[in-house]
Amino acid sequence: MTTPPSMPRVTQRLRERNHQTLEAMRLAEADAKRRLDRVEQLGAAALSRLVDVAQGDSGQSHHCRRLLLAIYNGPEWPFDLTRLRAIDRSLQDAALVVIEWATYTRRELHEYLPNGDRLMQRFRLIETRGED
16 A cells, blocks of 8 residues: 655645745734834824923933933933833833834934934933933
C-alpha cells in the first residue's frame, strides 16, 4: 500500500500561512495609518495645551516643561515617566498624544510653535534655575 503524496497539502498550508501573514501585515499598516492620522489631528492642540501650562509656575507647569524639554533634547533633559502621574488627566492625555506625535512626525515639535526654539531655551533656563 502506498501513501498519497503530502506535498499538495504542505503547499496549500504554506499558501494559507502566507495569506494570513500578508493580511496581518496589511491590518497592522492600516492601524498604524489610523494612529498617525489621529495624532496628526490631535497633536497641535495637545502641544499647545502643554505649552500653555508649561509657561506657568505650578508643579504641573514644571512637569510639562520637563516633558517638552525631553522631546526637544532628550539626552540633556531625560524624562522620568512617573512625572506623568503628577499632572491631571487632561494633561496626561495631551502628553501621550505629543509623545506619540513626536515619534511619527518628520519635523521637530518645536518647529510647530512660533519661536519654538526660543521658547524651549526659555524653558531650559527656567528649569536650570530650578535645579540650583
